[in-house]
Amino acid sequence: MKLTLKIWxxxxxxxxxxxxxxxxxxxxxxxxxxxxxxxxxDLIEQGKDPVAFEHDCREGICGACGVxxxxxxxxxxxxxxxxxxxxxxxxxxxxxxxxxxxxxxxxVIKDLVVDRSAFDRIIQAGGYVSVNTGQAQDGNxxxxxxxxxxxxxxxxxxxxxxxxxxxxxxxxxxLFVSAKVSHLFHLPQGKVEDESRVMSMVTQMDKxxxxxxxxxxxxxxxxxxxxxxxxxxxxxxxFIKSSLTSNK
Amino acid sequence: MNWFIAxxxxxxxxxxxxxxxxxxxxxFLVVHLSGNFQLxxxxxxxxxxxYTKFMTTNPVIKAVSYLLYIFIFLHTIQGMVLWRQNRxxxxxxxxxxxxxxxxxxxxxxxxxxxxxxxxxxxHLWQFWFQMKIGGIGMITYDSHEPVNNLxxxxxxxxxQWWYVLFYVICMIFLGYHLMHGFQSAFQSLGINHKKYSPLxxxxxxxxxxxxxxxxxxxxxxxxxxx
Ligand code: HEM
Ligand code: SF4
Ligand code: FES
Numbered sequence: 001m002k003l004t005l006k007i008w009x010x011x012x013x014x015x016x017x018x019x020x021x022x023x024x025x026x027x028x029x030x031x032x033x034x035x036x037x038x039x040x041x042d043l044i045e046q047g048k049d050p051v052a053f054e055h056d057c058r059e060g061i062c063g064a065c066g067v068x069x070x071x072x073x074x075x076x077x078x079x080x081x082x083x084x085x086x087x088x089x090x091x092x093x094x095x096x097x098x099x100x101x102x103x104x105x106x107x108v109i110k111d112l113v114v115d116r117s118a119f120d121r122i123i124q125a126g127g128y129v130s131v132n133t134g135q136a137q138d139g140n141x142x143x144x145x146x147x148x149x150x151x152x153x154x155x156x157x158x159x160x161x162x163x164x165x166x167x168x169x170x171x172x173x174x175l176f177v178s179a180k181v182s183h184l185f186h187l188p189q190g191k192v193e194d195e196s197r198v199m200s201m202v203t204q205m206d207k208x209x210x211x212x213x214x215x216x217x218x219x220x221x222x223x224x225x226x227x228x229x230x231x232x233x234x235x236x237x238x239f240i241k242s243s244l245t246s247n248k
Numbered sequence: 249m250n251w252f253i254a255x256x257x258x259x260x261x262x263x264x265x266x267x268x269x270x271x272x273x274x275x276f277l278v279v280h281l282s283g284n285f286q287l288x289x290x291x292x293x294x295x296x297x298x299y300t301k302f303m304t305t306n307p308v309i310k311a312v313s314y315l316l317y318i319f320i321f322l323h324t325i326q327g328m329v330l331w332r333q334n335r336x337x338x339x340x341x342x343x344x345x346x347x348x349x350x351x352x353x354x355x356x357x358x359x360x361x362x363x364x365x366x367x368x369x370x371h372l373w374q375f376w377f378q379m380k381i382g383g384i385g386m387i388t389y390d391s392h393e394p395v396n397n398l399x400x401x402x403x404x405x406x407x408q409w410w411y412v413l414f415y416v417i418c419m420i421f422l423g424y425h426l427m428h429g430f431q432s433a434f435q436s437l438g439i440n441h442k443k444y445s446p447l448x449x450x451x452x453x454x455x456x457x458x459x460x461x462x463x464x465x466x467x468x469x470x471x472x473x474x
Binding site: 006008019068070071072073097099102103104105166167169170171172202203205206209210211212213214215216217218221222229230232233234235236237238239240243244 | 251255258259260261262263264330333334336337338339340341342343344345346347348349350351354355357428431432435436437438439440441
């Protein structure tokens with residue numbers, strides 16, 4: 001299949017980027033990232049600068065590979081990451097526009113790679129639990145009701161890719177932060193820091209310059225792990241309650 | 249007190265204010281609409297004018313109306329602050345906008361709100377402010393003290409086709425604002441539950457169609473019957 005790629009090229013954070021067009025012959029069996037590998041091989045052979053894009057696991061679990069493909073974070077396919085998207089979802093002759101996540105809190109490092117360390121700082125602010133050191137505990141020592149465990153697990157599926165921020169018209173990080181808050185809230189291990197966690201994480205989120213949530217729900221629709229906006233509601237009520245009633 | 253200010257200034261605190269003021273405004277709209285239906289009574293405005301007198305002089309209602317002005321102000325200011333922050337959070341726009349998975353209303357709440365605000369200013373200036381500065385004629389019913397003949401002013405405005413059109417178009421924008429706003433207000437409060445959310449969404453849908461439709465129907469009927 002013959003494709004035209006319209007790719008965002010930007011030297012570094014401070015330079016102005018622009019789109020460049022590339023012609024490429026791809027195969028329907030390739031993954032989207034393999035298609036970009038082929039392009040980069042061509043560019044290298046021509047002595048040109050290859051397109052920088054982030055990737056690691058290439059199996060949908062690390063969250064590194066997010067780009068916006070024709071106005072869809074991680075591409076058209078629901079519940080999948082860019083690395084899991086295959087070229088069979090495109091047609092011969094298509095022009096594909098590839099852009100980085102666009103958010104003031106995620107500055108572009110180069111081309112399609114953005115700096116998502118704002119997420120790390122939010123996690124550092126409260127996304128941890130207190131544990132007993134010493135002897136390792138027995139795996140199933142603490143009984144947890146099945147539905148509660150399922151809720152925690154669904155929220156824990158978040159891979160921190162940032163597609164929610166990319167999808168949101170306000171570049172809000174609420175889905176990510178709420179997934180982390182909700183994941184730890186549902187488990188007994190998370191109860192220790194319950195009140196302070198939600199307050200510190202929301203405070204850090206605000207500091208990083210993400211937008212506010214307008215309940216648009218594009219995040220949920222574009223999230224490769226299909227994290228539910230019910231987590232956002234949970235975070236809203238935990239935050240209101242903790243702010244009004246905790247000693248902090 | 250500092251903790252409380254910090255709470256209200258946080259992103260979620262701001263949304264809490266939007267939600268509570270929005271919910272209050274939605275209750276107000278129902279009261280306002282039920283009053284407006286008296287414009288259709290074909291009694292030369294007697295009921296409407298006496299109702300207006302009651303609404304502007306009853307001390308309880310006066311107190312609530314001050315709350316209403318404060319809430320409109322808060323909702324508008326806070327909405328504009330959120331809008332500015334949200335735009336700043338994405339300085340570089342997408343070449344292909346990410347719009348396929350969200351509703352028109354949800355993405356345009358601020359613009360819809362601004363249109364409603366312009367409508368409100370014109371609306372208040374025309375009816376409420378004119379009454380405050382005594383720019384409206386008086387009328388006497390059954391040898392009681394004279395009351396403002398607001399009906400005359402409203403009926404005159406509703407007799408102008410372009411005014412009716414303007415009014416109806418603004419109600420369509422209000423409908424979109426409410427269509428997203430109703431359920432959104434509950435989500436902001438943290439109410440999203442599989443037992444209640446379908447009901448909230450259903451009532452929100454009905455409310456956001458019926459209320460603006462009711463408002464819009466009145467000038468159309470007055471215009472046609474004039
Ligand atoms: C009678 C008139 C109005 C009613 C009943 C109303 C109702 C609502 C409701 C219920 C919400 C949802 C709150 C939430 O998401 O928690 C909302 C949001 C909003 N309203 Fe209004 N509103 C009205 C007028 C206005 C006006 C005059 C403006 C000013 C420009 C405005 C601007 C906004 C904005 C910007 C939002 C979205 C906030 C966000 O989610 O980021 N509204 N409105
Ligand atoms: S909530 Fe979804 S879209 Fe957002 S960071 Fe987590 S996995 Fe990615
Ligand atoms: S490369 Fe790891 S999720 Fe795509």
